[in-house]
Amino acid sequence: MPNLSPKKNSMPSQDPKLRARNFDEVALGYTAEMAVEEADRCLNCKKQLCVEGCPVGISIPSFIQKVKVGEFEEAYRIISEASSLPAVCGRVCPQESQCEGRCVRGIKGEPVGIGRLERFVADYHNAIAPEAPQKPVSNGRRVAVVGSGPAGLTCAGDLAKRGYDVTVFEALHTAGGVLVYGIPEFRLPKAIVAKEIDTLKALGVRVEVNTVVGKTVSVHELMKEEGFEAVFIGTGAGLPRFMKIPGENLKGVYSANEFLTRVNLMKAYRKDSATPIQHARRVVVVGGGNVAMDAARSALRLGADQVYIVYRRSLDELPAIR
Numbered sequence: 001m002p003n004l005s006p007k008k009n010s011m012p013s014q015d016p017k018l019r020a021r022n023f024d025e026v027a028l029g030y031t032a033e034m035a036v037e038e039a040d041r042c043l044n045c046k047k048q049l050c051v052e053g054c055p056v057g058i059s060i061p062s063f064i065q066k067v068k069v070g071e072f073e074e075a076y077r078i079i080s081e082a083s084s085l086p087a088v089c090g091r092v093c094p095q096e097s098q099c100e101g102r103c104v105r106g107i108k109g110e111p112v113g114i115g116r117l118e119r120f121v122a123d124y125h126n127a128i129a130p131e132a133p134q135k136p137v138s139n140g141r142r143v144a145v146v147g148s149g150p151a152g153l154t155c156a157g158d159l160a161k162r163g164y165d166v167t168v169f170e171a172l173h174t175a176g177g178v179l180v181y182g183i184p185e186f187r188l189p190k191a192i193v194a195k196e197i198d199t200l201k202a203l204g205v206r207v208e209v210n211t212v213v214g215k216t217v218s219v220h221e222l223m224k225e226e227g228f229e230a231v232f233i234g235t236g237a238g239l240p241r242f243m244k245i246p247g248e249n250l251k252g253v254y255s256a257n258e259f260l261t262r263v264n265l266m267k268a269y270r271k272d273s274a275t276p277i278q279h280a281r282r283v284v285v286v287g288g289g290n291v292a293m294d295a296a297r298s299a300l301r302l303g304a305d306q307v308y309i310v311y312r313r314s315l316d317e318l319p320a321i322r
């Protein structure tokens, strides 16, 4: 008999009053007992709508069945067949509109906490990290990946598992793309991203940071002189778009991109950071999407007393809560 609770096992998390003033991760993760209990809510459906909702087609019911019986490492193996970044995806994938958005348990109650289970399995694996994954047999073919965001890393991981010799070129000094410069530490600790990248390195992926492809080395040079047979370009969309209104250049006005990069990548919230940020008591965030929320929550954690979200449409239309 499955666990018929209409609600997901709740996620242990930091006290709201405390977390509003620190950069530590908000969600603390399931214990093994909580994970098994939540896995027991899965009906192991014949028609696997959750899998249809997953962009990379993780065999969700199969990994959940393994969690149910405590075979967490086997669950990890199943997830890893389709995903190169399970600890990241378990934290920041929009499950509510993907796998969980399709889960049949969501019709009469809350869907199975697929993301929470994925996160638990990945963290369990990373905590015991038995040994580095075995390096696949090389097929002798070289591929260059430009950009080390989730797109580039996923491409690198998938190719490495198939035996390709992959080098990722990253313009910044740290690999991870938005995972390190955009998404705040309190939603996605940077140590988690580093660990996932280490797993890819163990599969044979090389990562070259401080390399701006197009400036440091051209695509032509990569292919004609360095012997790469193919180049995957995963350079993201990192440039901010300004509103072109008076006052945008005033001191104290930041694009979300610059603000979050200073805070997340350059750790401006630490006293020892070499990249400062202007601390403000009253902050206005223009916009109502997830990036705006990350900026607002970061401003609060930097010490602002009041943070206002200014959005052009109604509260009901705020993208972050729709």
Ligand SMILES: Cc1cc2nc3c(=O)[nH]c(=O)nc-3n(C[C@H](O)[C@H](O)[C@H](O)COP(=O)(O)OP(=O)(O)OC[C@H]3O[C@@H](n4cnc5c(N)ncnc54)[C@H](O)[C@@H]3O)c2cc1C
Pocket: 092, 093, 094, 146, 147, 148, 149, 150, 151, 152, 169, 170, 171, 172, 176, 177, 178, 179, 182, 183, 184, 211, 212, 213, 214, 234, 235, 236, 237, 238, 260, 290, 291, 294
């Ligand atoms: C603040 C913020 C929060 C977000 N939160 C979420 C979330 O919770 N869930 C979610 O699903 N999505 C979220 N997103 C969206 C998500 O992060 C992006 O969709 C995703 O990062 C895109 O991945 P990418 O690999 O294509 O690009 P990016 O992550 O932007 O990575 C591109 C990389 O390419 C590098 N690069 C660029 N040009 C060159 C060059 N010439 N040579 C070498 N390297 C280069 C960049 O430095 C960067 O590291 C968020 C985005 C932002 C900005």
Ligand code: SF4
Pocket: 041, 042, 043, 044, 045, 048, 049, 050, 051, 060, 061, 064, 102, 103, 104, 105, 112, 114
């Ligand atoms: S749809 Fe929900 S209940 Fe059905 S197999 Fe997927 S996770 Fe389990």
